[in-house]
Amino acid sequence: DVKVTQSSRYLVKRTGEKVFLECVQDMDHENMFWYRQDPGLGLRLIYFSYDVKMKEKGDIPEGYSVSREKKERFSLILESASTNQTSMYLCASSPGTGYGNTIYFGEGSWLTVV
């Protein structure tokens, strides 16, 4: 089974702190994604990566950055956490997004910024 592992399930951080969310997948997938999920808004794409060291901005990249130094690992970085970044963060990976390519999600990381 494909496994997408998010290292932290629950985090509480202070405003202004630098926050790292780590995601690892074990299926050699090209594509990896970071989403945030807020009630009533659905999943919104923050950043995605289609190859090592390659990244593209999603719909809401402001206040975030990412790193993909190795194929299996995709990190989301909040340079200076703010309270409006309190949310659930979902990492996903897939071999592609065309037909036949399943997108696998991690279990989510709940971040609270106080």
Next chain:
Amino acid sequence: KNQVEQSPQSLIILEGKNCTLQCNYTVSPFSNLRWYKQDTGRGPVSLTIMTFSENTKSNGRYTATLDADTKQSSLHITASQLSDSASYICVVSVVRGGATNKLIFGTGTLLAVQP
């Protein structure tokens, strides 16, 4: 504007009953449509994926339909079980230039199955 709208927002049914969830989309150019199940506090799990040439796709008690002409999809759940209580998310993939399609997510239908 690419949009995916789901209805109803929430639904309560009794165990053993059937139900149908709706998804309407205004997306172009269309690549494929997916349904995901998300248990509370967990990540979404794939149920079905369909391209424009497929009308129906089943996964156990879950059956998805797609009408590419009217841009509508439905997810039918047969003989519901308590474990079906979850949020069901419709996701439409939009073709774009480059390596990766764009995924447009609906806000989900929250289903509660009661004994």
